[in-house]
Amino acid sequence: MGGSDNGRENWGSRSGFILAAIGSAVGLGNVWRFPHECYSNGGSAFLIPYIVAMIVIGIPLLIMEFSLGHLTQQAAPNAFKKIGRKWEFVGWWPVVLSFIIVTYYAVVLAWALNYLVASFQSPLPWASATDGTAANTYFFQTYLQNNDTLALGGIRWPALAALAVVWVLMYICIFKGVKVVGKIVLWTVPIPWLMLLILTIRGLTLEGAIQGLEYYLEPDWAMLKEPSVWKAAFGQVFFSMTIAFGVMITYASFLHKKSDLNNNALIIGLADLATSFIAGIAVFATMGAMAVQTNQPVNEVLDSSKTIGLAFVAFPKALSLLPMAQVFSVIFFIALILLGIDSAFSITEGALASLIDKTGWKRRSVLLGLSVVGFSAGVIYTTKGGLQWLDKMDGIVNEGTWGIIFVGMIECLVVGWAFDIGKLRAHTNRNSDWQVGVWWEWSIKVVIPLILAGLTVWSLVDDIRSEAGFVIDNQGNLIGADILNLGLTLIVFLLAVILGLWRPRETAKVEEYDN
Numbered sequence: 001m002g003g004s005d006n007g008r009e010n011w012g013s014r015s016g017f018i019l020a021a022i023g024s025a026v027g028l029g030n031v032w033r034f035p036h037e038c039y040s041n042g043g044s045a046f047l048i049p050y051i052v053a054m055i056v057i058g059i060p061l062l063i064m065e066f067s068l069g070h071l072t073q074q075a076a077p078n079a080f081k082k083i084g085r086k087w088e089f090v091g092w093w094p095v096v097l098s099f100i101i102v103t104y105y106a107v108v109l110a111w112a113l114n115y116l117v118a119s120f121q122s123p124l125p126w127a128s129a130t131d132g133t134a135a136n137t138y139f140f141q142t143y144l145q146n147n148d149t150l151a152l153g154g155i156r157w158p159a160l161a162a163l164a165v166v167w168v169l170m171y172i173c174i175f176k177g178v179k180v181v182g183k184i185v186l187w188t189v190p191i192p193w194l195m196l197l198i199l200t201i202r203g204l205t206l207e208g209a210i211q212g213l214e215y216y217l218e219p220d221w222a223m224l225k226e227p228s229v230w231k232a233a234f235g236q237v238f239f240s241m242t243i244a245f246g247v248m249i250t251y252a253s254f255l256h257k258k259s260d261l262n263n264n265a266l267i268i269g270l271a272d273l274a275t276s277f278i279a280g281i282a283v284f285a286t287m288g289a290m291a292v293q294t295n296q297p298v299n300e301v302l303d304s305s306k307t308i309g310l311a312f313v314a315f316p317k318a319l320s321l322l323p324m325a326q327v328f329s330v331i332f333f334i335a336l337i338l339l340g341i342d343s344a345f346s347i348t349e350g351a352l353a354s355l356i357d358k359t360g361w362k363r364r365s366v367l368l369g370l371s372v373v374g375f376s377a378g379v380i381y382t383t384k385g386g387l388q389w390l391d392k393m394d395g396i397v398n399e400g401t402w403g404i405i406f407v408g409m410i411e412c413l414v415v416g417w418a419f420d421i422g423k424l425r426a427h428t429n430r431n432s433d434w435q436v437g438v439w440w441e442w443s444i445k446v447v448i449p450l451i452l453a454g455l456t457v458w459s460l461v462d463d464i465r466s467e468a469g470f471v472i473d474n475q476g477n478l479i480g481a482d483i484l485n486l487g488l489t490l491i492v493f494l495l496a497v498i499l500g501l502w503r504p505r506e507t508a509k510v511e512e513y514d515n
Contacts, residue, residue, distance in 0.1 A: 015186075016178075016181075016183065016185065016186070017251065017254070017255060017259075017264070018264055018267060018268065019185040019186060019189045019190075020178070020181055020185045020251060020342070020346065021248065021251055021264065021268050021346075022185075022189055022267075022268050022271045022272070023185045023188060023189045023342025023343065023346065024242045024247050024248070024251065024342060024343050024346035024347075025240060025241045025242055025268050025269075025271070025272040025343075026189070026240075026271060026272050026275045026339065026342075026343075027240075027339050027340050027342060027343030027344075028105065028108055028109075028311065028336070028339060028340040028343065029236070029239050029240040029343070030240060030272065030275045030276045030279050030339070031196070031279045031283075031311055031315075031336065031339060032108070032311040033236060033239060033240070034050075034236060034240065034276040034279060034280065035279060035280050035283040035284070035314075037050075037232050037233070037236050038216065038280055038284075039283075039284075039287075039299070040232070041223060041226075041228070041229045041232055041233075042219070042220040042222075042223035042229065043215045043216050043217070043218065043219070043220060043284075044216055044217050044218065044219045045219045045220045045221065045222075045223035045224055045229060046223075046229060046232065046233060047219070047277075047280075048219065048224060049224070049229055049230045049232075049233035049234070050233040050236060050237065050273075050276075051273070052233070053230075053233045053234045053236075053237040054237055054241075054269055054272075054273055056443075056447070056448070056451070057234065057237060057243075057408075057448055057451065057452075058237045058241050058243065058269055059265055059266060059269040060436075060440055060443050060444065060448065061241075061243045061244070061408060061411075061412070061444075061448065062241060062243060062248060062265040062268065062269060063261060063262055063265045063428055063436060063440070064411070064412070064415060064424070064444055065243065065248040065249045065252065065411075066248060066249075066252040066255075066261040066264060066265055066428065067252070067261055067424050067425075067427050067428035068249055068252075068415065068424065069248065069249035069250060069251065069252030069253040069255075070252045070253065070255050070259060070261060070427070070428075071424065071427050072253065073253050074253055074357055075091070075095075075246065075249065075250040075253055075350065075353035075354040075356075075357045076091035076092070076094060076095055076246035076249040076250060076350065076354055077091030077092045077095065077246075077354045077357070077358060078091065078354070078357045078358065079091055079249050079253070080414065083414060083415070083418055083419045084418055087414050087418060090407075090410055090411060090414050091246065091249075091354070092354070093407050093410070094244050094245050094246040094404065094407045094411075095245075095246040095350055095351050095354045097245070097397050097403065097404055097407065098242070098245035098246055098247065098347045098350060098351070098404075099347065099348075099351045099370075099374070100377075100393065100397055101245075101347060101394075101397055102344055102347040102348055102351075102374060103374050103377040103378045103381070104378065104381050104389075104390045104393055104394065105340065105343065105344050105347070106163060106166045106167060106170070106344055106374060106375075106378055107159065107163055107378050107381040107382060107386065107390065108311075108340065108390075109162075109166045109337055109340045109341060109344060110159050110160075110162035110163040110165070110166050110378075110382070111143075111159060111162070111312060112311075112333050112336045112337050112340065113162040113165060113166065113333075113337060114143070114158050114159060114162050115312065115316065115329075115333050116330060116333035116334060116337065119319075119326055119329035119330045119333055120326060120330065121326070122326055123320075123325070124316070124319070124320050124325055124326065124329060125138055125142070126138035126139065126316045126317070126320060127320035127325065128320075133294065134317075134320075135312075135313045135314075135316045135317035135320065136313050138316075139312045139313055139316070140387075143156075143158075144156065144159075144384070144386070144387055145384045146384060146385075146387050146388075147384045147385050148388065149385055149388060150385050150388050150389060150392070151384075151385050152380065152383040152384065152385045152386075153383055153384030153385050154383060154384055155379070155382055155383050156382050156383065156384065156386070159382040159386075160379065160382045163375060163378050163379075163382055164375060166341070166344070167371045167374060167375045167378075168371075169341060170341065170344055170345045170348055170371065171367060171368070171371050173341065173345045174345045174348065174349050174352070174367065175363065175364055175367055177363070178251075178254045178349070181345070181349070185342060187338075188338045188341065188342050189338075189342060191334075191335065191338055192335040192336070192338045192339040193275070195331050195332060195334070195335035196275070196278060196279060196282060196335060197278070198331070199282050199315070199318070199328070199332060200278055200281050200282040200285070202318075202322060202328070203281070203282045203283075203285035203286045203289070203318055204281070204285050206285060206286065206288070206289035206318065206321060207289055207292055208288040208289040208290070208291055208292030208293070209285035209286075209288045209289055210288060211288035211291055211292065211298060212284040212285050212286065212287045212288020212289065212291065212298055213281065213284055213285055213288065214288075215284060215287075215288070215298040215299065216280055216281065216284035227458060231455055231458065231459070234405065234451070234452075234455055235404075235405060235455075238404045238405055238408060239404070240272055240276065241268075241269065241272055242343065242346065242347070243404070243408060244404045244405075244407040244408035244411060245347060245350060245404065246350040246351070246354065247346050247347055247349070247350040249350075250349060250350045250353045250354070251346070251349075251350075253353070258431045259431060260431055260432045260433055261428045261431070261432055262428055262429070262432035262433070262434055262435070262436060263432055263433050263434065266434075282315075283314055283315070284298070286314045286315065286317065286318035287301050287314055289318065289321065290314065290317055290318075301314075311336065315332060316329070319332055348367075348370060348371075348374070351370055352366055352367050352370060355370075405452050405455050405456060405459075406452070406456045408448075408452055409448075409449050409452035409453055409456060412444050412445070412448050412449045412452070413449050415444060416441070416444045416445030416446075416449070417445060421441050421444060421445065422441065425438075425440060425441055
């Protein structure tokens with residue numbers, strides 16, 4: 001299975017593909033973003049819309065992306081180009097957005113690398129026997145020297161040096177192709193799970209853990225009435241599963257002919273959901289212990305506006321409470337780096353394969369260019385104002401009007417209406433243990449686009465009405481110059497919907513490949 005008759009490299013084994021796809025789906029988003037969304041949206045009240053989003057959108061879209069990549073044997077841009085030449089941009093859009101994500105995702109890994117090095121100090125620099133806020137102070141003030149503004153304020157050189165190391169590691173992981181990636185993930189995926197399980201068990205033994213778990217597992221039903229909770233849940237599914245990133249289409253394009261696409265999608269979705277849930281237990285048990293130490297309610301332990309705080313405040317604080325704190329800290333940050341690097345290099349692989357499919361350039365040369373560009377773009381996040389830039393870019397790409405949710409909607413419209421989706425359903429069912437029915441076709445054509453369109457329009461209205469949005473600044477004044485941005489956004493939105501709904505005279509034909 002080293003390659004197909006069309007010359008395209010294949011995964012070395014099914015387990016290699018599944019672990020690589022799980023590695024892409026399971027990452028910092030599970031340990032960092034998911035617990036933060038729970039923390040900011042009423043604890044386990046967030047779990048209900050998250051599970052609904054996974055069932056209604058996550059797994060059906062993952063099946064769609066797997067089947068499209070597998071059928072066309074191309075990365076995202078060329079896959080959509082095979083539907084119709086004019087649809088190629090639909091494939092490039094997620095590739096560009098996801099590459100923006102990896103530029104700051106790599107910086108978070110760089111922070112973890114710096115923390116790993118600091119973990120060899122005794123005592124841990126974020127530990128304090130008397131001050132329960134020491135971990136918070138260390139991360140925001142001592143390490144980041146965060147200035148709470150968008151002013152850059154100078155580079156944090158330890159973070160910049162670690163960022164260079166991260167990009168070198170990512171290059172080493174993927175420069176030889178997906179067969180080597182399949183071997184690497186045999187180690188980088190299971191080890192973090194084991195470490196997370198150890199930390200979860202230890203977190204449950206801390207004083208105050210029950211208090212944290214009550215906040216996590218007892219739903220605040222009133223929060224389900226808040227649209228923002230549902231919006232956050234659907235956004236988290238896209239971010240965590242790397243849907244509409246171009247990654248899963250690319251990974252599936254390297255699968256051999258007889259691959260069970262439906263089962264693979266279900267396994268990956270359940271693995272992602274389970275990892276998020278376990279990470280939530282570990283984090284909230286730890287926050288319960290922090291609440292006891294600081295004599296605060298659980299919902300006031302951390303600044304919920306700082307999305308990264310849980311991974312670099314809650315867990316480090318927990319580690320400082322353990323016997324042999326340095327050893328557990330080293331283990332945790334190794335696990336965090338391994339969790340994150342799989343997702344980071346999968347996103348980079350999506351951009352890499354797209355460019356290679358398009359240009360025919362050599363893999364190593366393209367990868368070197370992407371690495372240099374990604375590192376250079378990441379420099380801004382290593383400054384004293386970098387955290388604010390990271391939060392802002394994450395908000396634009398993941399929750400913004402034209403971010404990944406919007407891309408997911410356009411993907412569904414193009415696949416559902418400009419292509420013979422019945423053929424795609426037949427393809428994904430051909431070698432799968434369980435079959436998707438006609439309901440899946442209508443989910444892709446109508447149900448999912450309507451849900452995502454609602455979220456997109458709501459995001460647009462929010463941008464119009466909120467302070468610091470398109471029209472109103474932080475002082476409540478009308479922003480005349482940015483009305484143009486609003487107009488352009490509306491035009492893009494309407495054109496995309498019209499193009500997505502317009503059906504060509506002849507249904508696009510995509511030939512089956514034959515290994």
